[in-house]
């Protein structure tokens with residue numbers, strides 16, 4: 001149900017784009033490649049102990065793959081909300097301990113690991129498009 005509503009609005013918004021052929025709209029570019037690279041290092045240092053080196057989930061939930069995708073879909077999670085959760089509540093052992101640009105970067109890395117492409121605009125709070133970008137599996 002949700003998917004067909006989403007698809008309908010995607011078709012309405014981007015009628016000229018070649019989306020109709022695919023089952024789902026293409027994932028938008030929401031971060032730069034440099035951010036994802038920096039984010040991978042920050043992730044290894046500050047997140048991997050609980051979420052797993054491959055985001056597979058250890059003491060804490062997986063941050064990619066089908067379980068994460070289902071959670072994101074159930075919550076209607078957007079890129080903006082993901083950035084907020086990471087920035088305000090993680091690492092759970094020491095929230096707020098990273099620099100703002102490290103939170104942006106680590107969130108960029110999560111997006112990359114979930115199949116979102118890099119682009120020219122950096123991910124940051126309030127960046128264009130991130131409130132509308134639903135996280136999908």
Ligand code: HEC
Pocket residue numbers: 043046047048049050051059060061062063068071082085086090091092093098106107
């Ligand atoms: C000390 C362990 C620990 C560390 C370190 C940690 N997390 Fe978490 N994280 C958790 C736990 C536990 C949860 C689940 C919390 C809940 O469900 O209320 C969680 C939840 C999350 C969620 C929401 C996932 C979901 O399925 O709801 C995200 C996103 C996240 N963490 C990202 C990060 C990032 C990015 C870092 C590094 C900056 C990080 N975490 C570091 C323990 C940790």
